[in-house]
Each structure stands twice: as C-alpha cells, then as structure tokens.
Amino acid sequence: MSDEARLENLAKRLGARAAERLDVAATAQKVVERLREQPVRRIVWVQQTWLRIAAALVVVVGGAVAVRQNVVRSHAAHPAHLVADDLSDLSTDELRDVLATFDQLIRTDSGAVPESSTDLHELDAQQLRAVLRSLEG
Amino acid sequence: MAHPLPRPETSGDAALILAWQSGDEQAAAELVGRHARPLARFLAGAGAPDADVDDLVQETFIRAFRSVGRFRGQCQFRTWLLTIGGNVLKDFGRRAARRKVLPLDEAVRDVTGDPHEHAEAREAEELLAAGLQKLPRLQREVFLLRAQQGLEYDEIAAALATTPGAARVHYHHAVRKLKEIVE
Incomplete structure (x- = not known):
C-alpha cells in the first residue's frame, strides 16, 4: 500500500x-x-450592520471636519485678520497708537513713506478705522 | 489516489431544503439525520475535541439553516455544510483560545476495548490528527474533503471558492507534509 x-x-x-x-x-x-x-436574528443583524455603518460615518465625517478646521485655522492665523477683528473694540486713542505703530514700521521698512502721517491726529475714529483697513489690504 | 465515496442523495436534499424554507421542521430534522455523522467526522478530523463535537454539529446546522437562502447549489448541500463546519470550528478555536480552555488530553479521553489494540490503532490516527493541525486551514480542509469525505476536486473547488487545479495543489502539499509527519 x-x-x-x-x-x-x-x-x-x-x-x-x-x-x-x-x-x-x-x-x-x-x-x-x-x-x-x-x-432568524435578521433584525439584530441589520441593527448591527447599521450601527457599524453609522460608526464608520462618524469617523469619516469627524475626520473631515477636523481636517477642515485645521485648514481654516491655518488660513485664519494671518496677523492682519487678527488686527481687523479687534478694530471695532479700540478707542480713538488706541487706534491712533496702532496707526502710529504701523507708521513706524513702514518708515523703518521703507524710506519712501511721506511725512503726512502727522495728520493722523486730525482724523476721527471712523476715518482711522478706514485707514487701518486700507493698510491691511 | 482517493476513491470517492458514493454521492449522497442530492436531489432529495434540494427537496428537503425547499420544504424547510416553507416551514417544514421535519425536513430540517431529516437533513440533520442525513449529514450529521459525516459532519461529525469532518469536525473531529479537523481538530474538534470529542466532547464538543455534538455542540459543533448543532451549531453548524443552525448556521446552515439560517443562511440556506444563500446556498445556490454550487456544490452539494453536504459539501457546503462541511465548509460551514470549518468556519464554526474556527470560531470555536478563537473562543477557546480567549477562555484558555485546553482540549481534553488524549490520555483522559474515553477508552473502551483492549487497551493495547486500542493504543496501536490510535497511534497512527493521532499522528495524522496532530499532523493535520500543523497544516494551513485550506490544506487541512482540502485534504479532509478529498481523503476523508471522498469528494472530487471540482466539488471541493466549488465549495471553497477556488479552482480544481488549486484544490489539487493544496491536496498534494498536504499529503507531502503529512507523509513527513506520520512517517
């Protein structure tokens, strides 16, 4: 054999x-x-299946939201936008100080800025905000 | 070369399946009666502890009857049942591993008849059973379906969703490894 x-x-x-x-x-x-x-435990099976699908959706949607928030946060981190967000809370004197600081910065970076910045004291709060916003681009 | 056993009465199985699907409990009992022993042999050969064979046979039939709507007649009902038995045994093994339940030691199993004769008769079988446990699951199942259950390669292939050629290769790998172990 x-x-x-x-x-x-x-x-x-x-x-x-x-x-x-x-x-x-x-x-x-x-x-x-x-x-x-x-x-036959078909109903239980169906429920389990739907639970699994729901859990998978939560993970996918949650992940997508987290990624989107990260992207938005990275765009929102630009300093000019932070300044603009705070403008409405500033008093006239504080706005003048901010503009003066801007002025100082610009003068340091470039000698081509005219001396007309002294006229800032004659502007009211609304005009100062408009100037600041125009500087933000 | 394996000599396939006579095929079970497949046309009768189909009628019984239809009857069961129409709610005939007696048809289910008849199907159990036809296939329980070959299933028990397959499960025991594939490594089921003797004490659990009865439960595993029941569980296999329960699963089979509940999913019989998915049986498309791609192979015989018995062959399909044996593959379900393979899955049931795999799940049982996982649960046993989690509970850290060890199968009964051969020495404390029920032993009847002449001990010397019994020991001689069992020695080779035990070697083969131990060898089968060392094979990959697919090779083990193909070997049992072919050598123990006497199925043709095309039938095995249909049940295991593979090709007859691949089933033949698995069988010959299994035989080669088992020869080394048993000798």
Whole structure:
C-alpha cells in the first residue's frame, strides 16, 4: 500500500468514533428546537450592520471636519485678520497708537513713506478705522 | 489516489431544503439525520475535541439553516455544510483560545476495548490528527474533503471558492507534509 493510500485510509477512520457516538436523532431534535426558539436574528443583524455603518460615518465625517478646521485655522492665523477683528473694540486713542505703530514700521521698512502721517491726529475714529483697513489690504 | 465515496442523495436534499424554507421542521430534522455523522467526522478530523463535537454539529446546522437562502447549489448541500463546519470550528478555536480552555488530553479521553489494540490503532490516527493541525486551514480542509469525505476536486473547488487545479495543489502539499509527519 502506497504512503498516500495509507494516509487516505487513516483519514477515513479519523473522527469515526466521534461520529459513532453522536446521537443523530437527539441532535436533530435539538437543532429543530433551537431553530424554533431562536428565530432568524435578521433584525439584530441589520441593527448591527447599521450601527457599524453609522460608526464608520462618524469617523469619516469627524475626520473631515477636523481636517477642515485645521485648514481654516491655518488660513485664519494671518496677523492682519487678527488686527481687523479687534478694530471695532479700540478707542480713538488706541487706534491712533496702532496707526502710529504701523507708521513706524513702514518708515523703518521703507524710506519712501511721506511725512503726512502727522495728520493722523486730525482724523476721527471712523476715518482711522478706514485707514487701518486700507493698510491691511 | 482517493476513491470517492458514493454521492449522497442530492436531489432529495434540494427537496428537503425547499420544504424547510416553507416551514417544514421535519425536513430540517431529516437533513440533520442525513449529514450529521459525516459532519461529525469532518469536525473531529479537523481538530474538534470529542466532547464538543455534538455542540459543533448543532451549531453548524443552525448556521446552515439560517443562511440556506444563500446556498445556490454550487456544490452539494453536504459539501457546503462541511465548509460551514470549518468556519464554526474556527470560531470555536478563537473562543477557546480567549477562555484558555485546553482540549481534553488524549490520555483522559474515553477508552473502551483492549487497551493495547486500542493504543496501536490510535497511534497512527493521532499522528495524522496532530499532523493535520500543523497544516494551513485550506490544506487541512482540502485534504479532509478529498481523503476523508471522498469528494472530487471540482466539488471541493466549488465549495471553497477556488479552482480544481488549486484544490489539487493544496491536496498534494498536504499529503507531502503529512507523509513527513506520520512517517
């Protein structure tokens, strides 16, 4: 007998005792009873499936929102916008100080700025805000 | 070379499946009666502890009856049932590993008859059973479906969603490895 045939003979005997011990009629009875007691759990399966889909959506949408916020925050980090946001809270004197600081900065960066900045004291709050906004570009 | 066993009465299976789907519990019981023993042999051969074979057979039939709507007759009902049994056994193994429950030791299993004869008869089977546990699942199942259940390669391939050629290759790899282990 070849090795392969011997293996096949052994395989045919494998599990034979377990099969002989099995009470087939009792097993059939138990299976039928379990099928009767536990109807198809399709609803549970559907619920679980929807829960999984919902969880996946939360992860995807949450991730997208987080990424979007990061992008918006990186754009919002421009200093000029921060200045503009605060303008309405400043008093006339504070606006003049800000403009004077701007003026100082511009004068330091470029000698081409005219001396007319001294006229700032004659402007009211609204005009000063308009000047500041125009400087922001 | 394996000599396939006579095919089970597949046309009868189809009628019983239809009857079960129409609510005939007796048809389900009849299907269990036809296929429970070959399923038990397959499960035991694939490594199911003897004490759990009954439960695993029941669980396999429960799963099969609940998903019988997905059975398209691509293979025999029994072959499809055996592949479900393979999945049930895999899940059982995972649960057992989590609970750290070890299978019964061979030495404390039920032993009847002449001990010497029994030991001799079991030695080779135990070697084969141990060898089967060392094979990849696909090779193990192909080997059992072919050598133990006597199925043709095309039937095995249909059940395991592979090709007959691939099933043949898995079988020959399994035989080669098992020869080394058993010898």
